[in-house]
Amino acid sequence: MKRNQTTQLNLELNMAKIQGIKPNFTQLAKKYSVDRHTVARYYREGGKAIITRDRPSYLNPYLDEIEEMMSTIHPTKKAAFEYFQNKYGEDVFRSYSTFTHLLKEKQIDGRLTVSTPHPRFETPPGKQLQVDWVEDLSMELKNGEIIEYNLFSATWSYSRLHCFVYTKTKTTEDFIRCLLEVLYQSSGAPKEILTDNMSAVVSVRGSRKTKHKQIENFEKDTGIKIRLCQVRSPQTKGKCESANRYVQWLQPYQKKLETEEDLLKQIHQLNTQINRETNQTTGVPPVVLFKKEKEHLDPLPSNAMLESYLHNISVQTVPSTLLVRYKGNGYSVNQKFIGKRVKLVPVHDKLYIYYNTQLIASHKISCSPFNYRKDDYLEALKVRIPSKEDDEINRIVQDNLKIFGSWSEEE
Template sequence: MERNIIGDLLILKQMNIKPNFSELARIYDMDRHTVAKYWREGGIKKVERKPRKSILDKYSDEITRLFEKPGVHKRAAYEYLLDRYGEDNIGTYNNFKYYTWKRDMKPQKTVKPHVRYETRPGQQLQVDWKENLRMTTIYGEVIEFNLMTSTLGYSREHIFVYTKGKTTEDFLRCIIDTLYRLGGTPEHILTDNMTAVVSITNGSKRKHQKIRAFEKDSGMKIRLCKTRSPQTKGKDESANRFISWLNAYDGEIENEEELIHLIEKINRRVNNTINQTTNMPPHVLFEKEKEYLRPLPNKVMLDSYVDNVITQIVPPTLLVTYNGSGYSVPTKFINKRVKLVPIENKLYVYFNTELVTVHQINKNKFNYKHDHYQEALHHTICNKDIDIDAIAEENLKLLERIGK
């Protein structure tokens, strides 16, 4: 019956004839107001649909909060939620994009043009600074730092290196760290006219003596970008987008050590994310490109360019020594060679390119981290009836008194 009257109304509307609502109501045994309503709505009965629920509904406020943070785009917000809650609770990135588009949820955006420049495998490593970054801990402490971002031109494999300074020594240390992580060297490095590499006098550019010496010793040229040239650092500058993923964690981290591990985690995830140009994750193409990289230069020569780096073998006490004070590392590094890198008032301990721990430099003789000491006791005391945590707490307090 309803379908018949709708059909009649559509025919009358096409013929531009106004119907007699009362007559139609009598014929179809309906209220004339209902017939008039069908007519006003074009002969189609409106169906009220309830909005479909989404798994993202319970995160709506959090998404809004993330989008309000400067520099957080959709991918950065998604990666943050994925890291915290997992894909089973968040869904795919396409689902996230549709959800935010449907609800007109938009992050603050900045658009920068990038010029493409393709390179052969193993030919070029593009390098840039991400400067003057700031992250706030959950305790309100502000951590100021820089990142060296490097990208292989062919595979788009990215390397992010945390650094406090931007001096020539910092530049070389970060480059050497990057080369160790890549396991080889490209034909050349491409960078801009950063003060760590060149000095400019009366418009004339000249590389620093230490940079020229490094080029000679490593056999690898460091080329400078030319203004308004297609040979730009576009691929590495696009890598800076991924650094914005950090913005979502502002106010969420506990300390600098957690920040550095977060950067390493994001670095791994970036290299396993499909690149829009190659349609493949960088790490997949890197498996091919690394075959074209040249062998690493002599290790002794490379390490000679890194100032203030101390190499030690970790003793059974877990304490490596710096300026007469001992600083602990985890048990698994006993008898392994680690590097101590003092920067400002912090001591960074590395095993190869892995950050092991960060200590505040002080004059205390013993500087054990609670988890390092507790782990060691678990390896030496096998009696489950003994409260190892209590013993660790008591011994650490005693060592603290002795070491002052």
């Protein structure tokens, strides 16, 4: 409470005492934002002065940066706090309440959060997976390049375990590919999948909704029912909608990331973080509660059957050359994936290479027979010829990459 407010409260208390009127402590407490017992105590003690100390916040050194972010990017308070905590450490940004108090005191963010009430309902473990698109997202890199992308968002209804899958497009093939990534990662299948009337799943003509033939075949082959929620009723799949709000935590990274792969790493970090945080409804981190839910999942159908749905996707084992093949040309991945099965997903003029749900490499599709990323080649050579000095290995890398580049030019 400010000093002028303290003085005003004392005046009201003294005036009431002079007039022989017992003041309404609750009303005064609300008026001056103090506890009613505090008001009563100062009434009894004759208006004893309330001592306040105007101590500067330990976050003041970061105030300019906080103000700039909140005024230009407009993230949520929680998203901004998570960004600064990741950047400067939990020993500096250690209290979310202190952070929000600073925003309120400096009038940096005056937005109100409005919630529409709706009744909750729970589903038994292993029964339901809620899925949705978080669409038309963009991230501006440091060099000014704009990355446009979507996220396939999936949430296990019982445990609230959440999974984001990065995708550039939202076709029926993308829907099935992303869904399979989630099922592979979870090592099991639900009884049903709940989604909205997305164009990747249904075609809508007037009031008539028809599932695509490929979706119907997927249901028959896997035994998983894909159920559609009511139109304009996001509460029906509210657990997925709630998790989607975490995507706002990526906003503070605008103009902070170097490459598309940095964005993918940040999405993976976000995904891990929200699954480890205690869920407000269950009181348990999703990653812990999923251990119980996993016991109730149905076994996955055979890999051969599932992968038959990935028409334009190639599944390959990474050879010792580090190069997986697409249209006769080789594209590198890190040497730690040698012997692992990876998926090659071409989108427009780029090739994305996944290991499970993790994007491990992206290449511009080219006519060169050998497309090595410098870091992939460098790490492999350090393992292959450990006796060489770093400078010599770097020279070998540069010389070989130039040769590979000249082959491409000749073609």
